[in-house]
Amino acid sequence: MGRVLFLGARSSHCCPGSTAFFWDAHLLLLPPRKVTLLVMGLDNAGKTSVIMDIERALAGEVLRDAQPGQTRLRVDRFEVTLVDLPGGQRSRSAWRSHYSEAHGLLFVLDSGDLARVEEARKVLSRVLSHPDVSGKPLLLEL
Numbered sequence: 001m002g003r004v005l006f007l008g009a010r011s012s013h014c015c016p017g018s019t020a021f022f023w024d025a026h027l028l029l030l031p032p033r034k035v036t037l038l039v040m041g042l043d044n045a046g047k048t049s050v051i052m053d054i055e056r057a058l059a060g061e062v063l064r065d066a067q068p069g070q071t072r073l074r075v076d077r078f079e080v081t082l083v084d085l086p087g088g089q090r091s092r093s094a095w096r097s098h099y100s101e102a103h104g105l106l107f108v109l110d111s112g113d114l115a116r117v118e119e120a121r122k123v124l125s126r127v128l129s130h131p132d133v134s135g136k137p138l139l140l141e142l
């Protein structure tokens with residue numbers, strides 16, 4: 001299983017005294033924008049491991065009051081919630097109840113498990129065909 005860590009580029013703040021500085025200061029007064037990302041994939045694909053990697057990489061940005069099965073991060077002006085969805089066959093039917101709240105999907109694929117690539121393709125295809133997922137960004141983690 002590979003690793004791709006992506007949560008959005010960090011912004012650089014410009015020099016004090018410039019128009020850009022005042023614009024940034026103005027943004028800081030706004031409440032953080034809440035973003036929910038669903039972490040999906042087959043059972044044993046590495047979803048929980050990827051989330052743990054992200055938590056380690058962004059340790060200083062992990063918020064402590066997350067619900068079980070969720071990770072909350074403060075990244076720049078975004079408050080990102082990662083929802084770790086169980087991947088077992090019987091759990092997948094419950095995924096759709098999360099689609100409407102999601103801003104994007106992170107689909108984890110174990111590229112070393114060739115025997116299950118076709119199963120993963122079908123599962124991802126079914127997810128993407130759901131109307132509540134249509135048009136939302138997808139990150140494929142191999």
Ligand SMILES: Nc1nc2c(ncn2[C@@H]2O[C@H](COP(=O)(O)OP(=O)(O)OP(=O)(O)O)[C@@H](O)[C@H]2O)c(=O)[nH]1
Pocket residue numbers: 001002041042043044045046047048049050085086087088
């Ligand atoms: N070799 C290898 N093993 C990994 C890697 N990532 C995760 N694993 C192992 O794969 C197993 C499953 O990983 P999880 O992260 O629990 O998988 P999951 O997708 O959360 O599985 P479910 O919660 O059951 O849906 C664990 O034993 C991990 O230690 C990796 O990059 N390489």
Ligand SMILES: [Mg+2]
Pocket residue numbers: 047048049084086
């Ligand atoms: Mg898991």
